[in-house]
Amino acid sequence: MTISDKFMDLEIVTTSTEETIEVGRRIGAQLRGGEIIGICGQLGSGKTHLIKGIASGAGAKDYKSVNSPTFVIVNEYFGKFDIFHIDAYRLNSIEEFEMIGFDDFCYPQSVVLIEWADKIERSLRRINYTRIELFHDGATQRKIRITSAPDYMDSKVLTANF
Numbered sequence: 001m002t003i004s005d006k007f008m009d010l011e012i013v014t015t016s017t018e019e020t021i022e023v024g025r026r027i028g029a030q031l032r033g034g035e036i037i038g039i040c041g042q043l044g045s046g047k048t049h050l051i052k053g054i055a056s057g058a059g060a061k062d063y064k065s066v067n068s069p070t071f072v073i074v075n076e077y078f079g080k081f082d083i084f085h086i087d088a089y090r091l092n093s094i095e096e097f098e099m100i101g102f103d104d105f106c107y108p109q110s111v112v113l114i115e116w117a118d119k120i121e122r123s124l125r126r127i128n129y130t131r132i133e134l135f136h137d138g139a140t141q142r143k144i145r146i147t148s149a150p151d152y153m154d155s156k157v158l159t160a161n162f
Helices: 017-030 047-057 094-099 155-159
Strands: 002-006 009-014 035-041 074-078 082-087 110-115 130-136 142-147
Touching (some): 009 017, 009 155, 017 047, 017 142, 017 155, 035 047, 047 082, 047 110, 047 130
Parallel strands (some): 035 110
Antiparallel strands (some): 009 142
């Protein structure tokens, strides 16, 4: 795993699914509640694996059952926080996104994870959120770019022992 750290933006390269999940776990362990994280990337780039790790790190008891809520739109996991996993892939408009009750998911003891956030990003611009983008970087490597990370997120914790 490699990292470059500039202006609270991070770029991490993982070399396996397990490393991608571990990066997510380390992100989740640093969350304080009230965060909204938009996760973008092509099919197969590792978005759901990263979310599985975030849910685990944030204390979700059922993190092993994390899967993409493509058809149900929202999955909820419980632990240290109420974790709402939204999949915007099948949403056709900002209005549809707002109709699922997005504002109701946002409170101090929740974490909202939005898969395919680029589809509804215009709606997110009015709030502070962290953007994570995943890219294919070879057969097994993934590049994970974190933008607008909270100032309490420690890049050294994200990359320790890699």
